[in-house]
Amino acid sequence: MxxxxxxxxxxxxxxxxxxxxxxxxxxxxxxxxxxxxxxxxxxxxxxxxxxxxxxxxxxxxxxxxxxxxxxxxxxxxxxxxxxxxxxxxxxxxxxxxxxxxxxxxxxxxxxxxxxxxxxxxxxxxxxxxxxxxxxxxxxxxxxxxxxxxxxxxxxxxxxxxxxxxxxxxxxxxxxxxxxxxxxxxxxxxxxxxxxxxxxxxxxxxxxxxxxxxxxxxxxxxxxxxxxxxxxxxxxxxxxxxxxxxxxxxxxxxxxxxxxxxxxxxxxxxxxxxxxxxxxxxxxxxxxxxxxYALDDHFWNYSLTNGWIIPVGYKEEEIRLIEKLSLMPTLGSCGDITLGREVDETRISERLCDRSPYRFVKGFMVTCYRLSDNEKWYYDDSKSPIPPSAMSEKVVWRDVSRVSQKKRVKATLLSSGHVAGNSLGVATCTDPKKLRALLGVLNSSVFEFMARTVLTTNHVSSGMLKRVPYPNLSDDLLEKMSVVVDEILADPSDSSMLALIDDLVAEAYDLSPDELGVAQEAVNPDGQLVMEL
CATH class of the missing domain: 3.40.50.150 (Vaccinia Virus protein VP39)
Structure with a gap:
């Protein structure tokens, strides 16, 4: 041998x-x-x-x-x-x-x-x-x-x-x-x-x-x-x-x-x-x-999270990570399904000039926005339409470099959109929960925690499933879904962007100071980063 x-x-x-x-x-x-x-x-x-x-x-x-x-x-x-x-x-x-x-x-x-x-x-x-x-x-x-x-x-x-x-x-x-x-x-x-x-x-x-x-x-x-x-x-x-x-x-x-x-x-x-x-x-x-110090609190956190050692953080940020890591994860939310829709390999062979189904790729999506500069259509006569294309869904960009200011960029697509695999897809039968999910994904707190697990230039559904996700009360669901609809109508409304960040922090049970730690970590210039 x-x-x-x-x-x-x-x-x-x-x-x-x-x-x-x-x-x-x-x-x-x-x-x-x-x-x-x-x-x-x-x-x-x-x-x-x-x-x-x-x-x-x-x-x-x-x-x-x-x-x-x-x-x-x-x-x-x-x-x-x-x-x-x-x-x-x-x-x-x-x-x-x-x-x-x-x-x-x-x-x-x-x-x-x-x-x-x-x-x-x-x-x-x-x-x-x-x-x-x-x-x-x-x-x-x-x-x-x-x-x-x-x-x-x-x-x-x-x-x-x-x-x-x-x-x-x-x-x-x-x-x-x-x-x-x-x-x-x-x-x-x-x-x-x-x-x-x-x-x-x-x-x-x-x-x-x-x-x-x-x-x-x-x-x-x-x-x-x-x-x-x-x-x-x-x-x-x-x-x-x-x-x-x-x-x-x-x-x-x-x-x-x-x-x-x-x-x-x-x-x-x-x-x-x-x-x-x-x-x-x-x-x-x-x-x-x-x-930051590798103390007993840190090792308790690391032990329960795959022995990860987050980099790029200071002491108070690690304390916040330890607190948030005690919450359930997005992957444990049974009524939210994460995945993908269609492979983009040789996708041009499945596109056409006009059909009821618009085809969307990752570069078209930013926070709360879908670009109208390119309009491609999926030919349902050449390939079957995924069932999730028949309903609303949240999508996020898969490709996102570690050096980018905003790693998680998501928006809501109405029925009739087919997503290529340069996008991750989340579905839920409850429209309020779907909108609340979008608000959480684009928030400073979720961005802060997502960076602890996003170690490559891809934002996979497997990675996002590991990120802490709050249990949302009916009252918060109602408030968040209303605010998200306001932002979708006008993604440049800074007051609504700030409000959804506050509501997400409330859902995560964070104090104003703890929210400030997360915001400063992901937005060092003090501005909510929604696009590159």
């Missing part, structure tokens, strides 16, 4: 480094190589040093299993050289699948070791870290790394010279995926790229945690989605069951720290010495830095 696994690993890695149209973009995408910015690794190594028990004349074993150009190990050695206590010796292990970059890493690490006031032994090797000798598990005092940010099927057919090469790539990635899932069963739910593709960064985290000693510490750079997405829930639990989270730092995509990648990132410092020392989550936003 081991011989077969090694062969799969060897063939896969050889293909990833040479078996396709090797433009810089394709190469980086294939092996998931996004080198860590100095701002990030300086802070991470500082946190590692604060939490590592450095003893005079000790021997420290440090590893970077995905070393890239060696910058993380080199920075660690540089910081360690300035510490008050010095080890007797540091044994460095560094791996990468790319021979050219491992040569650069060796040079970088050796240069950093030249003037160190301790002995440095450097062991670098071209190899697949995921297929390392399992006898090395638990061997290292410190693991500092940035695993590959790609999937096992990151390349499309146009990256290959021939169809045969692309098919060979597909065969190899399928075999390699089986190797990974067998060796790292804790990365369950890891399929998030479609068509069986596996997120390699999650497997990188699993390996990094296995490599450190029971008294060891791990610093790792990851895509920010790890902190809260449902696909990482099992891995997060495994991580937090065995390690204390000393710090998590968040860097939003708008900072553009990673050259060539519009990617939000985090780093985590995880300590195998489990004790009551509290950690912190720090978010480096474009205009400010905010943080």
């Amino acid at each position: 081991l011989e077969v696994e090694s062969g799969v690993s060897r063939d896969y890695c050889a293909f990833m480094t040479s078996g396709f149209d090797c433009t810089p973009r394709n190469r980086s995408k294939a092996i998931g190589q996004f080198l860590t910015p100095k701002q990030v690794y300086d802070a991470m190594i500082g946190d590692i040093m604060q939490n590592f028990d450095l003893r005079q004349d000790s021997v420290i074993n440090v590893i970077d299993p995905f070393c890239g150009d060696g910058r993380l190990i080199a920075a660690f050695l540089t910081v360690l050289a300035t510490a008050n206590n010095h080890p007797k010796e540091v044994v460095v292990t560094a791996w990468d699948i790319d021979e050219a970059i491992i040569n650069a890493a060796t040079e970088t690490i050796c240069e950093a070791a030249t003037d160190a006031p301790f002995e440095v032994v450097v062991n670098t090797q071209v190899m697949d870290a995921f297929d390392c000798d399992q006898a090395l598990y638990g061997s290292f005092d410190i693991c500092v790394t940035n695993p590959p940010w790609s999937s096992t099927k990151s390349l499309k057919a146009n990256a290959f010279a021939t169809k045969d090469e692309y098919e060979a790539y597909q065969t190899l990635t399928n075999a390699y995926g089986r190797l990974l899932t067998e060796r790292y069963p804790e990365v369950k739910g890891g399929k998030s790229f479609g068509a069986g593709a596996l997120n390699l960064s999650r497997f990188g985290l699993a390996l990094a945690l296995r490599l450190v000693k029971e008294s060891g510490i791990c610093g790792i750079v990851m895509p920010s989605s790890l902190a809260a997405d449902t696909s990482s829930a099992v891995l997060r639990r495994s991580m937090l069951d065995h390690f204390s989270l000393r710090s998590l730092h968040y860097y939003p995509a708008e900072l553009k720290l990673f050259a060539g990648a519009d990617q939000a990132a985090i780093y985590l410092v995880l300590d195998a010495n489990r004790n009551d020392k509290p950690g912190r989550v720090v978010s480096h936003l474009k205009s400010k830095t905010v943080d």
Whole structure:
């Protein structure tokens, strides 16, 4: 079995480094190589040093299993050289699948070791870290790394010279995926790229945690989605069951720290010495830095919400999240159904010049509005009309970037509208509840809570089902439905927009100060954001 696994690993890695149209973009995408910015690794190594028990004349074993150009190990050695206590010796292990970059890493690490006031032994090797000798598990005092940010099927057919090469790539990635899932069963739910593709960064985290000693510490750079997405829930639990989270730092995509990648990132410092020392989550936003403590209240909240670790929040916002998370969720509302209507693949073949059914796509929808600039019609003679098109429904845009000011944008469609799958669809037989739902979806409070679970550029019904949703009294239903109808008639009426926000806050049992916290978090300029 081991011989077969090694062969799969060897063939896969050889293909990833040479078996396709090797433009810089394709190469980086294939092996998931996004080198860590100095701002990030300086802070991470500082946190590692604060939490590592450095003893005079000790021997420290440090590893970077995905070393890239060696910058993380080199920075660690540089910081360690300035510490008050010095080890007797540091044994460095560094791996990468790319021979050219491992040569650069060796040079970088050796240069950093030249003037160190301790002995440095450097062991670098071209190899697949995921297929390392399992006898090395638990061997290292410190693991500092940035695993590959790609999937096992990151390349499309146009990256290959021939169809045969692309098919060979597909065969190899399928075999390699089986190797990974067998060796790292804790990365369950890891399929998030479609068509069986596996997120390699999650497997990188699993390996990094296995490599450190029971008294060891791990610093790792990851895509920010790890902190809260449902696909990482099992891995997060495994991580937090065995390690204390000393710090998590968040860097939003708008900072553009990673050259060539519009990617939000985090780093985590995880300590195998489990004790009551509290950690912190720090978010480096474009205009400010905010943080909060990982106290007992937080962990009670996290435990009951899939071990999520919200990023981008300050202390009072986390307290509000903890309060709201005790409420029922939208998914528990039995009389509200969330889903989609029709697939937009080759949709032009199902459209016509005129029919009783108007076809609507996501870009046509903003808060309480449907654009009239484009009018497309669905041909019911070519494809059946979904039953939900025969009645009123609430729809919201599926595509919404993490960096956008307003993530949830919804409106009400009358009967006779067919929604493409770039829209989510909510139906309810009670028209008042449907309008109240629309008011809640577009509110500051719902937006505030939705952001805790929206970790990708999509607003799926599965994500919205996890958001707290209030039980509405008959009196509030009546008031909210009336106000929503007023807004639908005039979406620019700021007094009605403010009123629906107040009514939603009442439904969530929030004080004016708590509503203010939510509004300030999602609308820092003090204005209700309804459009982009």
